[in-house]
Amino acid sequence: MMNLNAMKPGTTLHLTVARTTEIGYILMNSNRDEVFLHQLEASEGLEENQKVNVFLYQDHQGRLAATMTMPFIDLNSVAWLEVVGVKHNLGVFLNIGIKKDLLLSKDDLETDRNLWPQEGDKLYCGMKIDKRGRLFADLATSEEIETLSEPAPDTIRNQYLEGYVYRHGELGVLIFTDEQYIAFLHEDETDRIVRLGERVKVRVTFIREDGRINVSLKAPKEIAYGEDAETILAYLSENDGFMPYHDKSSPDEIKEQFHLSKAAFKRAIGKLLKEKKVEQSPEGTRLIEKK
Known part of the structure; x- marks a missing residue:
């Protein structure tokens, strides 16, 4: 005993x-x-x-x-802890409310350091003692997160929520929102690396029967089309109203110049053609001057 x-x-x-x-x-x-x-x-x-x-x-x-200062956690509890330091040869250090920070070992983090938390990020952790009697942070399990969660209502589709990334998976990441919903961000719904512990603002795209939600870091298509079209208009304005690019240009050329996929570029060009703001020729795309 x-x-x-x-x-x-x-x-x-x-x-x-x-x-x-x-x-x-x-x-x-x-x-x-x-x-x-x-x-x-x-x-x-x-x-x-x-x-x-x-x-x-x-x-x-x-x-x-x-x-005599009581920490935010002990061996029998878990809490959201802020990352206050990163050392690639050791791991990340977490503020637990006392003068000594708690280490989350690199052995408990992804091998890809681009996925590691940065200072200011937050992780849901407890404490553990290793075989040598040393104290370490212990990432909470998905089951422990689930005990905190609430089912999402059907009325939040297309709303924006914020929360912290708490798990990386093969197809995306899991996020725990401020409303205590569990959200899944598929890798196709983001154009950048998302870190463990990162606070993200996401848009709700689907509410599942079990109360979990699917989310996206991308703007709705109609907004994205508009932003991409503005990027093209700005480029034309800065280059005397002409560019040697059109909807037949190669995907690599478009990606290098505009940081857009070929499909996104074609949608934006289509929007501008429909609005009669540009015209195309075999040589490229020209801005239509207002009369």
């Missing part, structure tokens, strides 16, 4: 001040195990035999230490 009063990192204990030192206090449990509480980690001046609640962690030298 585990000793609930055992001195181990990640636990909160009710200990007794055994004696004081010049820089802090020696705390002791009922088994007479001792741990050091630095005076900078004490919320008040303490006296011998006084009872205090402390959280145990490992200091920067790996020694067991105590603090």
Whole structure:
């Protein structure tokens, strides 16, 4: 049977001040195990035999230490934690509310570092102790996220929501929104890399029967067409009203010049032709001057 009063990192204990030192206090449990509480980690001046609640962690030298500041999580809880540092040889560091940040090991992250969280991102994590007794962050499982979730109503289609990416999958990522909905972002619905822990603003495209939602980072087609058309008009205006590109140009040329797919370029050109803002010839596309 585990000793609930055992001195181990990640636990909160009710200990007794055994004696004081010049820089802090020696705390002791009922088994007479001792741990050091630095005076900078004490919320008040303490006296011998006084009872205090402390959280145990490992200091920067790996020694067991105590603090009277209670962290956001312990070994029995999980919370959204902010990334405060990234070291590619170690992993990412998370703020848990005490002076010592908690490491999420690189072993628990994707091999592709482009998918790693950056400072300011947030991860839903708990704590764990490895075989060597070291304290690490522990990414919450999908099941733990699901216990927090709520089913989405049918009325939110095309609405914009915000949330944090909490899982990468083969076909896309999972997002937990501020409304506590679980959202799936398919890889076809984004034009960029989406990081773990990144806060994203997404548009609801579909509400599933189980209450989960499908979302997109892309604008609705009618808006996208307009934005792409404005890009082409701006290019024409900056180049004396002419460009050597048209709907027969190669996809590589279009991608290099406008950062658009061939299909998106053709849709935008079609919109401009219909609005009689441009005309095409075998040589390219010309801006129609207003009379």
